Amino acid sequence: MSARKLSEIRGVLPALVTPFDENEDFDAGRMRKVVDFLVERGVDGLYVTGSTGEAFMMSPDERKEVLEVVIDQVAGRVPVIAHVGAISTHHSIELARHAERTGADALSSVPPFYWGFSQDQILAYYTDITAATGLPMCAYNVPLAGLFGFDMIKRLAEIPGVEGIKYTASTHHDIMRIKAEIGPDFILYSGADEMAMSGLAFGADGLIGSFYNAIPEIFLAIYAAMQAGDLERAKALQETGNAVIFFALSRNPMAAIKRMMAWQGADAGFCRRPMTNFTPETEAALKADFRAFAAERGLKGLRLLETMNG
Template sequence: MTNQKFKGVFPAFYACYDDAGEISESRTKDLCNYLYEKGVQGLYVSGSSGECIYHNLDERKATLKYVAETVKGKLTLIAHVGAPSTRDSVELAKYAEELGYDALSAIPPIYFKLPESSIYKYWTDIMDAAELPFIIYNIPQTTGYNLSMNLFKQLIENKKVMGVKNSSMPAMDIERFKAAAGEDFIVFNGPDEQYVAGRIIGADSGIGGTYAAMPELFLKAEQFVSTGNFEQARSIQRDINDIIIALCSLNGSMYSVIKEVLKLNGVNVGSVRAPFEPVHGEDLNNIPAIKEMIDQAILKYGKN
């Protein structure tokens, strides 16, 4: 395996529900096919955007299974296996390996404030459970833990650690992780609002929660960055950020707004699971305008 397969645009996959709010096989597979046809390089499955914290083990396994059945071998698949307990995380890691995923990833332990020795053991226990590469997931704004350089350097001594998904807002964190780990180490930009900045300062790829709402724009941003067209890269990032602000401006979870946009694109993946709040009331009338923003930006920059 080469790290080249982990470079590019990786949408964070959404939880796909039926009308009763249960995990839907058909809708999961529909979203897989939709994103594959858009030309993304891979999927990050069962992470924050996948509402993983609100799913039980069977539901998370089902999503991992349906995705693998649909696009394994077509897209690079990263299984997020972070869970409140090490036991559940290890079980998910073993299952993802059985399904043929390309790599594992996990947030640090949540809720309790643990010493770094516990966080280190949590991640290494997951790595020991399967013979797959591992991607650290640093998202301090939701977990309460910001990956320290000291722990990072300990972790990268393990040959299974091949990357980090960095969702902290300072772009400098990306540069520091890349500098410490070397050119062969894959750094994924996490904050969608700084995709261009993250790539320029050292990120090799991106994993993001809004990518699936507008994959054409992130693929185009990647094209601009990789070809050195930084004027257009800055321009498309501004338009992406205007769209993200709009996605976050309505009542309900951003993911519920995105899912309403996807419905207008012919992809029904249901809504969101409580305690996430679905967009409702008069704000539903604003969804077409957000879709129009996305459509106009796609026309502005072109699909190819």
Template sequence: MKFTIKDFKGVIPAALSIFDKDENLDIKATKDFIKFLLEFDIKGLYLTGSTGEGFLMNSEERIESVKAVMEVAGDKVPVVVHVGDIGTKKTIDLGKAAKEAGATAISSVPPFYWHFNSKQIFNYYKDLAEAVDLPMIIYNVPLAGMMSAEMIKDLSQIENIQGVKYTNTDIYQIPAIKESCGEDFMVYGGADELASSNLLIGVDGIVGSFYNLIPDLFIRIDEAIKNKEVERAYKLQKDAVRIISYIVEGGNMVAGIKAVLREAGINAGYARKPFINFYEEDQKRLAKGLVDLADKYKMENIRVIDMLRGKS
């Protein structure tokens, strides 16, 4: 294998999955969009997670999307495939398909909906780790139910479980997780609004939704932290939060990101229902508002925003 989980560091987009207007998976557009992301200095890709609308796809579509991405990116950056689902069997099948496609590692949210207890969640991860011979990143996120630091420590003792994606605002737990699980246990910050804070407290990488839209801004944040330019990182993070808040306030994050990218001339496709897409005038309005925001705060050298400016 070309990459190991230790190569999965830095700024990592939780990549969009690309669907056409009729909600069909668009393989050509998927490959083109991944090529666009690879034009930036990203350090990996995280596929078919929440941002990738993985739960709105059937297993065949998830596998097909992963294979398409691997054809483009597999020899360029490490790729982690989110295989999580409610059922253990389905998750294992997706994990085996990810391995066959050449993924560097797999990841999964805990099983949700039925309020599974800690033993059931532990067994879910244990079964998956034993069935799929790849490193695994567990995923702590409020949407699926948060696991305790103690549970993460227990899971870290299982062979193949080698990291956690931590998407929450109580990031004070991250250093404690790193300390209790050991330095070799990879920790990824998943809250885009806290990217600079996550990097300051020592995460191995940041994985997020808005790295599809403004990856260059987050790459500069990462570089500023590495260079100990904390004040610069803080200013860049404020710009990132302004952009995030503007899109999120539109009521539909995934559809909003895709609409702005489309308006900039990048085919990011459309979100699947029940998400509500932006079309025509609403798409133009959303994009114009983003440019106005960027102009107000003198944001420069953000490629997608500069592309939008060129169209105005």
């Protein structure tokens, strides 16, 4: 049973990367270092085996192993949300029960995808998974798996145990509507990195995102600025974060995030195929391009720039 309610998990939560070695095997040693890197930087929790964690490129047993390593290394320092999404309800329940046994604080899941399931089938999926454990569920609204309309989110919120949603969509007016019509206790995490300030301004309780692995200080500062009502500072920080995001998006983003972490002393390893990785030569070019880009844009306040070597 979870020691925390979803309402207690707020702030900035990186959607954790999964390090693989040169042979595409899970690298537990690198994973432990990545966990320490982020926890020591002050993040408020970790979201494990989601899209950024390349979950759909892993077997269920591998996903279990990743979660076990993360929870062991976290050692209670921050909350852990385990993403258990799969097309199969059977597999998701298996992952959910394992997450509960392992010590996760909450569950999350994309809706089942690929076959174009009906709303009733999707509702049954979340109902079955949530009923299988005592952990709270955070539904996941993301274009890659199919976006929920507002009426569907209202129906999801009626399922016992569904306590919130990871909202990775640009329709931030619905964040305000969710808070107004479903209620302030339905926890909402803004999932679009480039719109973190907007999500918080419209009522999000926290942030879950990919680039929080590489530049956590920017999003921690955005969250703090919004809590303090300092919109100008939040805007300036968001502009810095977005500059890094859009630089990486055009240059193999998942692999770029992992290399940017490595430049800061947290080698996050490699991606699994069909994703591609940087060679030593292309990584050197990436680093040179980023240095030039940062100088041109006048980027400041990035630990990434302070730790790059070679």
